[in-house]
Amino acid sequence: MLLAGGRLLDIDHDLHHPPHRDLLLENGRIVEVGDAATAIANRIGAIKLDVSGKLVLPGLINAHYHSHDTMLRGMFEQLPLDAWMLYSAPGQFAKLSADSVALRTALGASENLLNGVTTVQDMLSIVGDDSRQLIGALNAYKSSGIRTVLAIQASDRSACDCVAFWNHMPETTKRMIPQALDPSAIMRLIETAIAAPKQDRLHWGLGPSAPQRCSDEFLRWVARISQEADLQVFTHTYESRSQAVLARMGYADGSLIEHLNGFGLVNPRLTIAHGVWIANEEMRQLGAAKANVICNPTSNLKLLNGFAPIVAYAEAGVNVGLGCDNCSGNDAQNMFESMKMFALMWANYSKAGETGAAVAAFRAATIGSAKALGMSEEIGLLRPGYRADLTVIDLDRPTYRPINSAIRQLVYGETGRGVHTVIVDGKIVVQDGKLKNFSDEYLRNGAERLKTEIADDVMRLQRENAKLLPDILAAHEQSISFPLPMDRFLLRRQ
Template sequence: MTKMLITGARVLTPDALSAPFAEVLVEDGRIAAVLPPGTKVDDAARHDASNRLVIPGLVNGHTHGHGGLGKGVGDKWDLALLLAHAPWINGGRSVADKRLSTTLTAVEMLKKGCTAAFDLAFEPPCPTLDGLDAMAEAYAEVGLRAVLAPMVADLTFFEATPGLVESLPEAHRARAGGMRMASAEEILGVIGAAAKSWSHGGKGIRLGCAPTIPLHGSDAFLTGCRALSAEHGLPMQSHVAESRYQAAGGEIRYGGATLLEHMDRLGLVGPWFSVAHGVWLTQGDLELLAKRGGGLSHNPAANMRLASGLAPVRAAIRAGVTVGIGTDGSSSSDNQNMFEAMRLAAFASRLWEDAEDDDWLGTAETVRLATVGSSKLLGLEGGTIEPGKAADLALLDLAHVNWAPLNDAANQLVWTEDGSAVADVMIGGQWKLRDRKVLGLDEAKLARDAQEAADRLRGVNVEARAWCEELAPHVACHCRALAKGWTRSKRLLRAD
C-alpha cells in the first residue's frame, strides 16, 4: 500500500468555483481524502506543493493521435479541403511513424495538463493490429489514459459526398472515383481481432470503434461497427454534422433524415456513443441524443479553424446531453491544448445571435465540461478531486505570470492559463510530468525524430500532394454549393 500526502497547495473544489488551501491524500492510485491544511498523516510520503494549484487532470474528449506529424498543414482550408488533402497528409507511414505521431500528441497533452483522451486513430485504408498496438504503446509510454478508437470507413471521401466525383474535371474523375478503402469485412475483422487480443487495458488504454463520418460508411458497415462494439463493449464516437455540406449530403442520401436520425435507425446511438463536433445538429437531434444517453464532444478550435460553425452547446446541455470538450487533431486545430479549448468554448458561446448571458458558458462550468463531461465520454468516473476518484491531477505554478495575481481560480483557468504554468502531472497516483519534464522519455530525441519523419514523408507524398492541390478548388466549389443550398432551406438552430 502506497500513500502520498500533497501538502501546501490550493485545491480546486468539485464545483470549480473556489480553490482553498487543502491537503490531498493519495493512496493506491486514488484520492483517499481531501484534508484541512496542516493535517498530518504519519505513514504517508509528503510532497510539498506550496505555491501550486491542484486541479483534476483535463480530459480531451476528441483528438487524433495521427495528427501529431501534421501540425500546421494547410491554411485557408475548410473541412472538405482537409479531407481532400488527407491522402498526402497521412500517406506512406510506417508503424514506427504511427507510434511517433501518437507519442507527439500524448506528450503535448501531458505537458499541458491533460491526463486522458479519446483518440480516433486513422490508418488508411484499413487499421492494422501492429499499428493499433504501436499507438497504444505510445500512450502507455507517456502515461496517459486513452480510448483508442480506430477511425474507419468503407467509402472514400469522394464516394461518400453526393455528386462530388461527377462534378470533377474528366482528368481527375477516374482517379478520384477509383480510390477505395478496405472492405467492410476486412476492417471489422481487424477490429474484432484487436478486441480479442487487446493487452493494453491494464495500462489504461481501452479499445474503441469510430465509424469516422456516417456518410463514409455503408449501412451494412455502420451496423457491423455497432454489432462489433456491442459484442466487445467498445465505446463509439463519430464525426456527425460537423459541417454544412455533410448535413446536406445526409439529407440527400437518407431521404430527408438527419445524419443522427439515420444512425439511430441503424442502432448506433446510445450510452456507448458520442458525437464529435455536432455543429449542425438540429434541436430534434439533440433531444434524440439525450434520450438515448449519448454525448457530445465540443471542439471549438477545429470548428473555427475549418469554418464549420458554432456548435449548439447550450442547447445540448439544456436538452440533457452529456457534453465534453476536445481539441481535435493537430492537423485540424494544430495543438493539443485543452486550456485553449476551454477558452474558445467559452468565447464561442457568446457569439450566438441574440444569446443572453444565461446562454453563455461560465468559466467554472467550462472547467467541469473539460473534466467531468469529457471523462464521461471516455467511460471514466473522474474529473473532480474527491475521495474515491482516480488520482489524475495537474499542478500549476502560481508563481507563473499567468497567475500573478491570483484573483479567481476558475476565471484564470479559462481566461489566462495557456498550459505554460503546468509544472507536474500525476496519473493514477504516479508522477508522469515533474518540473515540466516528461518522465522516462527523451523529448529532444522525440523532436529530432519528428522532424526527420516529416521531412521524409514530405518526399514520399510529393506526387499525391500535387494531385490533391490540383483537385482542391473543384472539391471546395462542389461542397460549398451543397452547404449553401442546405443553409438556405433550413431555419438554423439558435442557442435559445
C-alpha cells in the same frame, strides 16, 4: 503519496476561491481528501509532494483527438474540411513502420501531457489494416504515461458518396478520390485488439469515422460490438455544413442521427464529435437518449465549419465534452485554449448579464469529457475512489496576480505555461514543466527523421490535390448555398 498544501479546483468545492486541501493517492487512485488525508499520510509515513502555492485540478480530458497527423501541424490554413482531408487523411500516406508510428504517437502524447492533459480519446487511423502500426501506437502510449481511450477509426464507403455534390464532379476528378474498401480486415483487427489483455491506462472504444462514411453492414457490426463489449462509439457527425446538406439529399429522414438510430446506436454509449450543423429536433433526440457530444471549437473554426450550439445541447440534456481534434486542424493540443474558446461561445449564446461560462467550460473539459468517454466513475473529479489523474498549476505567475476567481483566470488566462506537475494513475509524468518519460532529444531528432520519411508523400499530395482542388472547392460552394433551416456560422441562439 500526499499532495500537500495545494488548493483544490473541482466542482465539489468553491471554484472561484478554491480551498486548501491535501490529497492522498495510493495504488493509482485518490483515497482521501482534506484533513483525513493529512492524518493518514502522517500515520503511515507517506511520501509528501509539496504543492503549496499551486492549484490542483482533475487532469484535463481531451475527448476528441487524432494522433495520426501530428507530423502535419502548420501545413494548412483556410481549407474547408473536405479539401483538408485530401491532404491529411492517413490513407493518403504510405504505411509507416511500428517505430515511426510510435514516434508520431509520442510527439502527440507529449504535447498533451505538457499542456496538462491526462487522458486523450485518440481516433486512430491505421493504414492498410497493418497491426504493426497499432503495436507502435500502443507502445508509445504505454511509455508516455498518458491515459488513452483508443478507437480505431474506420470507414468503408467511397469518398464521393460521403460528401455532398462530389458525385457531380467530373469523372477524371472522381477517379482520383479514395474508393470504397472492404472493411472485413479492419473489423478483424479491431476485434482481436479489444479481446487482447489490456495494458495499463488503455481503454477501448469504437471509431466508425462518420455515419455517412460507413456502410449499413459496418454500422450494424459497430452496434453489435458496442453492445456486446459495452464500448463507447465515437463518430464524427455534422462537422460541416456539407454533411447536413448530404443528410437532406441522400438519407430517407434527412437526418444522420435518425440513420444512426436505425442501427440502435443512439444511446448513452454514443459520443458524436463536433455536432455543429445539427437541427434542434436532432439535439432533442440525442438528449432524450442521454447521448454525448464533443465540442472542438478551434478545429471547427480552422476548418471553416462554424460554431456548435453548445448551450442548446446542454438545454436539450445532451452531455457536452471538449476536445482539440487533429494536430493539423487546430493546430494545438491545448485544452486551456479549447476551454477559453468554449467559454466565449457559451457567453455569446447566453443572455447578457448571465454568468457561468468559465465554469461550463471547465465542466466540459473534466466531467463532461469523462462521461462522454464512458468513464464518469473513474476520472474528471478529485474524489476518493477516482483515478489519481491530476494537473498542478503554478499560481506564482502573472495570470494569477491577484487571484480574484481561480476558475475564470484558469479558463480565460492560462495558456498551459503554468502547468507544473502532471500525475496520471498516481505516477508523476510531468515534473517542473518537463516530461519524465521521453527525452527532448528523442522527440526532436525523431520529428526531423519522420519529416524526411513522409516528405515524398507530402509533395505527391500537393501535386495531385492541386488538380482536384478547383472541383472540390466548387462542390463546397454548392453546399454553402444549399438552403438549411439553421445557420451555424452565426454565434447566436436559433
